Amino acid sequence: MYRKVSIGLGREIPQPQIDTYDVMEFGAVADGETDDSRAFLEAWEKACAATGYVSTLFVPHGTYLLQPVLFRGPCKSKKIRVEIWGTIVAPPTLEAWKDCDRKGWIQFKKIDGLRVGGFGQIDGRGSPWWEEFAMGFHSCNDVKLSGLRHLNPPKNHITVNGCRGVVISNVTIVAPNDSPNTDGINISLSTNVTIRDSFIGTGDDCVAINGNTSFINITGVMCGPGHGISLGDPRRGSADTVEEVHVSNCTFNGTTNGARIKTWQGGKGYARRISFKNIALIKAKNPIIIDQFYCNGKHNCKDQESAVKVSDVTYERMKGTCINKRAAAFNCSNTVSCDNIIMREVMITSQVKTFVTCNNANGIANSTVPDASYI
Structure with a gap:
């Protein structure tokens, strides 16, 4: 030997x-x-x-x-x-x-x-x-x-x-x-995964983080084109968990989405302790999204009694431009709220005045453009 x-x-x-x-x-x-x-x-x-x-x-x-x-x-x-x-x-x-x-x-x-x-x-x-x-x-x-x-x-x-x-x-x-379902990196049922110092340009998610994953660290990634970095997507009735996901020092360049959490109605489990910090945005279409009404990409699921619990999500020092009026959307379940959503030093501008939409999300926002103090 x-x-x-x-x-x-x-x-x-x-x-x-x-x-x-x-x-x-x-x-x-x-x-x-x-x-x-x-x-x-x-x-x-x-x-x-x-x-x-x-x-x-x-x-x-x-x-x-x-x-x-x-x-x-x-x-x-x-x-x-x-x-x-x-x-x-x-x-x-x-x-x-x-x-x-x-x-x-x-x-x-x-x-x-x-x-x-x-x-x-x-x-x-x-x-x-x-x-x-x-x-x-x-x-x-x-x-x-x-x-x-x-x-x-x-x-x-x-x-x-x-x-x-x-x-x-x-x-x-x-x-x-325009290539369908060409995720860059797709993670499921895994723990202690690090992605760093890479370029990912695809027709779908640059990184997709699926159920029963934990301790995922993504840093120094240039993402674009693509659908951004996405967490979630458990099917209706399934019980999935995602926690301790931390994204930092990344750039979303011309992406359809930026920092996205998506879940189906009727799911169970949680997505928690998630952070996006020091993020640069260059003409991203939808920079910040929590969508608990995601179903086959149609975003029009009917309300169910159960939903994946989303909590302890931090967006900090995210700055740059978007091509839509809506800079951030928190579209949370009507029966299971999103809690402890924190926005600090988030500045997202466009050629037109931008705004934030919020449904049943609770948290705090400091030094944000557009104003998100009502979440």
């Missing part, structure tokens, strides 16, 4: 063994047309079974066509890396796919200590018929994803589901602003 390195005076210290498995050595062609899936899976099998301290699956320069692949753990190494220097592409047409029932394209499952990075690209080619995520992490703990460029997924670019301890940094995520 370790090799010895001399440090002088006859002393030696152990160095961790690093095992590297190059997909080219397992038969990958890297011409962008030949299916390289088998080579990737065989290289992964060796990397996952290796007993060195660090084991690496290496993807050198070139273009690799992959069918849906599942990289499954647990693995024997303490740390396992996927180093991507080339471009990975999806098949170009429906007819080219061999496994259309798989719920995603590139998946990692039950792998702890996973590191995915490099200087390469993940290009989903935006297949209009395929409605699942491009890259997914499921039941993985202590994960780091960095450095890659993610392009044109059929649906979500990156999905984090059932994970603990995830850091996503220095990634670039790009899809056309």
Whole structure:
């Protein structure tokens, strides 16, 4: 597991063994047309079974066509890396796919200590018929994803589901602003997730934070185009929780929404202890939204007796411009109010006079433009 390195005076210290498995050595062609899936899976099998301290699956320069692949753990190494220097592409047409029932394209499952990075690209080619995520992490703990460029997924670019301890940094995520359901990063059933220092421009949410998530930190993200950073969306009758979500030092540039919390009527659970601080707005359409009447995007749900409880939400030092008259909307349930909504040093202007709308929301507002002292 370790090799010895001399440090002088006859002393030696152990160095961790690093095992590297190059997909080219397992038969990958890297011409962008030949299916390289088998080579990737065989290289992964060796990397996952290796007993060195660090084991690496290496993807050198070139273009690799992959069918849906599942990289499954647990693995024997303490740390396992996927180093991507080339471009990975999806098949170009429906007819080219061999496994259309798989719920995603590139998946990692039950792998702890996973590191995915490099200087390469993940290009989903935006297949209009395929409605699942491009890259997914499921039941993985202590994960780091960095450095890659993610392009044109059929649906979500990156999905984090059932994970603990995830850091996503220095990634670039790009899809056309009219592409449907192309969330940048979609998080559910996870805790202790950090997203930082990245560019996300998509046709849907830059970051979507779904039910049963906690301790999510997002900082230094440039979002736009897209639908902003969204929390919630539990279905009617479901019981979901979202808490300790903190967004800071981010920019919303030309986004449909900015800081958004959305829930359905008839849901249960809570969304609480949420903050948006030091946020720059550049021609955002709807900068601040709490919408408890969200249903399939129609925003016209009928009142129900139950609703997700929204509380302890802070908007602080949010400044910039919007293209609508309405700078903020707190559209809370008529039966379950939104409580402890705090606005401090929020200044949102437009070419016309802006205003704030409020339904059954309680809180305080200091130094805000437009005036929101009546919440």
